[in-house]
Each structure stands twice: as C-alpha cells, then as structure tokens.
C-alpha cells in the first residue's frame with residue numbers, strides 16, 4: 001500500500017489542486033518561453049494565476065490544461081501567450097527607484113550634447129510606467145520637441161497593450177512630483193475618475209513592442225541608456241548572464257545600463273563597470289583592463 005502511494009506521487013494533487021506533474025510541466029514551459037525560474041514554493045501562486053484559464057477553457061484539472069498547452073489545441077491557438085501573460089509578475093509604478101532618474105539627469109543627460117539624438121530602452125517595461133517616467137525626465141531636460149525617444153519592451157502582450165493605452169490609476173502615479181504631474185498627466189473624469197492619462201506630447205516619443213530578452217532578435221540600433229530593472233530576479237545565473245550579454249551588445253560604448261536595486265551583477269561582464277549602486281558603464285577594454 002505504502003509502495004503504491006509512493007509510486008504515484010506525481011499524480012497526487014496538492015492542497016491547491018495541482019499535481020506535481022502539472023507543476024513541473026508549467027515550470028518547464030515558463031522557463032522555456034521566458035527564462036523565468038519558478039521554484040516549487042510558487043506552486044499556489046501558479047495555481048491561483050492559472051485558474052481563470054481552466055475556467056475559460058472549461059477544463060477540469062491543471063493536468064488537462066498542461067496537456068492542452070503542450071500537446072493539444074493550445075499549441076497553435078495562442079494559449080502559450082495567455083499562459084506567459086499570467087505567469088509574469090508586472091508590478092511597477094512611476095518614478096520607481098528614483099535614484100536612477102537622478103543619476104540619468106545629472107550624470108548622463110546634463111553632459112549629453114542636446115543636438116544629438118538620444119535613445120533609451122526600458123527593457124522590461126511592464127505596463128509602461130518606467131518608459132513614461134524616462135520620457136518625462138527627457139522632456140524636462142531637452143523639451144518635448146527635441147530629438148529623443150524611449151522604447152519600451154516586454155514579453156507580456158497584455159502589458160504592452162496597457163502601456164500603449166497609457167491610462168493609470170492614481171496609485172501608480174503617487175511618486176510623480178507635483179510640477180511634472182501637472183505638465184504631463186491629465187486627470188480623468190466620469191468613468192475615468194481616479195485615473196490619469198499621459199499627454200500626447202510625451203506619448204509621441206515612446207514606442208512599445210513585444211520583445212523577449214532571452215531570445216528575440218537583437219535590435220539593429222544601439223542605445224545610449226538601457227534600463228533593465230526588476231526582471232533579472234526572475235532568472236537563474238546563466239539566464240541573467242545571457243540577458244546581460246545580449247543587452248550589452250546593444251549599448252553604445254560609454255553608455256549606461258541600470259538594473260533594479262536588488263539585482264547586482266557582481267562582475268558578471270568585464271565590460272560593465274559598476275559606477276553607482278545598480279548603475280553600470282559600458283567601458284572600453286584594453287588588454288583585459290577597463291579604461
């Protein structure tokens with residue numbers, strides 16, 4: 001009896017109704033499509049986030065959903081996109097980790113020749129708050145009609161749609177200084193009471209698109225600054241290094257990369273020199289030494 005139970009451990013449903021086999025299948029799939037590592041401790045979170053798909057598809061168990069995703073109709077119906085959208089964590093807000101915006105202003109924009117275009121990439125932009133914050137900082141420095149642009153990218157297609165809409169709850173804009181808010185955010189009325197929208201003068205400089213940091217084709221253009229914040233924490237060491245190498249190739253020499261404050265790179269890439277907490281400069285390498 002005991003042996004039989006052990007033999008079938010994979011079939012046993014956890015308290016949240018998900019078998020260990022389904023859990024392993026979801027962990028493998030999310031890693032394969034996004035590089036995100038989700039530990040066993042995330043079981044109930046995974047279960048909670050995927051329940052709505054079971055309901056929508058009229059499926060009775062997570063095993064059925066896994067089958068649908070990996071072997072059934074879901075393989076060609078776009079279900080992997082829904083799955084990915086649900087399992088990414090998209091928490092963000094305007095002016096998050098404000099030291100980076102202060103550094104950008106003082107150490108980068110102030111020294112930049114305003115006759116030259118400047119391109120900034122928000123490389124895991126979620127619903128767009130980081131990209132629009134960058135745009136507001138650029139508009140303050142160079143004016144809304146100058147030659148600058150911000151590209152926001154994310155693996156989540158639902159977040160890209162939200163970013164393009166540019167409508168936010170008051171809670172998401174709580175850190176925006178009053179003068180900036182007054183200039184660049186419009187207060188909603190009627191059904192949009194409690195929401196704000198980004199003004200067109202800012203929106204026109206910001207472009208959003210789907211991009212997978214792990215495997216999308218590298219961009220042909222190079223960037224002056226890349227923000228890649230609060231996404232590396234979801235990757236293992238190997239994936240983190242791969243993503244950093246890919247981003248580094250898209251940075252101009254002498255340009256900067258910002259990571260989240262809890263995402264130190266600890267000498268991961270020799271060409272990225274730490275210049276301030278979670279700020280890295282792409283420096284020239286001469287005979288293995290960084291200049």
Ligand SMILES: C[S@@+](CC[C@H](N)C(=O)[O-])C[C@H]1O[C@@H](n2cnc3c(N)ncnc32)[C@H](O)[C@@H]1O
Pocket residue numbers: 033034035036088089090091092093096123124125126127130153154155156159211212213214228229230231234260
């Ligand atoms: C917590 S949000 C960070 C948002 C913003 N950068 C910030 O710091 O506030 C992490 C974002 O990374 C995105 N993400 C996760 N894996 C990704 C991948 N492989 N490629 C692109 N984006 C990814 C998620 O969809 C999510 O929107």
